[in-house]
Amino acid sequence: MTDLVHADHVTLRYGASEIFSDVSFTIEPHSFTSIVGPNGAGKTQLMRVIIGLVTPSAGVLLRNFTMHQIGYVPQRLYVHPALPVTVREFIQLYITPRGLWRSVALPTFDPKFSIDHLMNKPLGKLSGGQLQRVILATVLSTQPQILFLDEFSSGIDPQGQAELFGYLHRLHEQAGLTIIMISHDLDITSQYADQVLCLNKNLICHGRPRYVFTAENLEKMYGIPLTKLERHHHHD
Amino acid sequence: MLSFPFIQRALLVGCIIAITSAFLGVFVTLRNMSFYTDAIAHSALAGIALGLLLHLPPLWATILFCILLGLITAYVKQRSQVSTDTVIGVLFAGGIALGIVLISQLEGYRADLFSLLFGDILAVSWNDIIISAGLSIIIVLFLLATGKRLVLSTFSSDFSYVRGVNAKAIDYAFFVITALTIAVGIQSIGIVLITGLLIIPAATSRNLARSFKQLAFIAALVSVIATLGGITLSYYFNLPSGPTIILVSVALFMLSLLHHR
Known part of the structure; x- marks a missing residue:
């Protein structure tokens, strides 16, 4: 191999x-x-x-x-507590980082992540654990x-x-x-x-x-x- | 009031610059670059003086000088271990000192320092408006095309790189486009106050918005209200227009603090 x-x-x-x-x-x-x-x-x-x-x-x-095949969860992301980017927007940004802002249908997330209720919450308002779950779910959503x-x-x-x-x-x-x-x-x-x-x-x-x-x-x-x-x- | 052509021109150019600077300001505050905008704006004094010395049109001389400074800042930021704040501090002091030295060399020139520092939106010509509108379209198109990458790269350059976003290239482009916006805004609102128009509407919007889309929309709305309100107040109470616009923005910012998210 x-x-x-x-x-x-x-x-x-x-x-x-x-x-x-x-x-x-x-x-x-x-x-x-x-x-x-x-x-x-x-x-x-x-x-x-x-x-x-x-x-x-x-x-x-x-x-x-290639870069397209990987998902990367870095040690930390810089998320300002007052950052008004919602979880939904963050996931959309990650899935389609190019082109104009428009709504992209989100994939369904495994209940294990328990992030469905967080979609409209600003990233800066999440707890450390919630943010980690959101980032992992987001990175896995592109099926690396x-x-x-x-x-x-x-x-x-x-x-x-x-x-x-x-x-x-x-x-x-x-x-x-x-x-x-x-x-x-x-x-x-x-x-x-x-x-x-x-x-x-x-x-x-x-x-x-x-x-x-x-x-x-x-x-x-x-x-x-x-x-x-x-x-x-x-x-x- | 609206029957005066100079007021019509002021309102039109005011709205153009208000919307452009508010959109850009959203990204400036997101990327913690407020100090950079202040430094570029003050260094623009050297660009204006250089234009006068070399007999170049002041607006184009300012634009070229600001873009050059933007490129230098981005380069030093990426190549040197000195903190960005320090680099910008050097730029700030150096730019303004160079501007004053150059102005002192202009024989027989009595600089209207007040209008340079605080702008004169009531004096803009149709030609100025066409140039401002053209450049604003370029700036807004750039922000629409790269906005998502600009936001993603603020989280972590590695994280965004894996998604095909070259944070370094985005950095250069953003430094340049910010410098361009400042150069365009200076003639109407002046060196000292342009930073206010970039930062205050975005900061006000941060107190109110619950999503990024709201952030951009509210910032533009606040900026337009402040500009129209400022020009109207300055007309009826005979106040300088640039500072009045900024004072209205500050008042709106204070009001936004009362709003609890």
Whole structure:
């Protein structure tokens, strides 16, 4: 099978500062990859390189997809609290970002998102969790084949998280959606991801969560012994 | 009042500029670019002086100078690590200083500084109106064609890029079109007050609108009411028209604060 992404000794620098270096991995189509690592490890920038938003400073990154095939939920969107753009308008903007303003019929959204009652609400008036749901539903509405999520679930309560990841997992299993996410949540990563990339400036380890989430690797990645995390290893 | 041709011309050009600046102002406030509009407007003084020195028509000299400044600001913003506010601050001070230095070099020229600073909408000619109308059509067509991309890119340039929106190109185009609007508006409302016409109707509308469509519509309505009201008041009470228009806008803004969404 042709790789979806093939990274070969990829390095990214901004001026004198090195964001990450010598990173090599592959991502297969229809896989579920989770990028984990401490703050400042270069995860978001690695995702931007994979998407094609930034060109690596060294190394080769081959991608076997086009911009039209992807959906991207960035870590945060700048939404001013007084911004009078409704959820409906936001979704319409996203679906048809070109041409004149006119009403576009909206797709139906899975009840799991519970956003139907929010359609006429201004974006700036949504709670963090509601905004996250709206953004995910919007991004999925164009039926991407590859979904990029950058710390997506941070504003959502645990029950909502479980529901949405369950939903994403079904899309992954049944519709073959490829998911590449950045997460601080090693529980969710262990539960859903079939490949994990552990990043801390360099690629510390990669592979199936059950094999790579060892005490030794986690200590190397986070710089401190993480006894709690050993559980994941034993659970898997 | 309406029987006077200069009043008819003032009302007509006032409405044209009111609608154009209100539409643009909606995007200016959305993109937090109020300070930029102020800087371009004040730097336009240098454009006017340059036009007089080089014997170019002042309006076209102002337009070219403002567009050039817009391009420089967009370029520096994207290429430098200095914050946009700082870049604009440099532009603001540099532009106005250059304008005054150039004006001081104009031999025998007694600048009507008051009309430069505060505009003279009652003095516009039919030729001015035709030029303003032509340029306003270009500006409004640009906003209609790119409006959705302008809004989408305010959320995140990466997010919009994935949807085929080149935020950098949009940035350049928007800086230029804003500079053009300011240059067109200056002759009627002046250097100091044009920012008011861009910002106040949009800000008033933000207090009232519940959707983007409402935002644009209410801003244009507020702007037209302020302009017609301002010109009427200035006629009956013998007040300077530009400042009166802005005072009416401010009054409408205050009223909008009373409205609880």
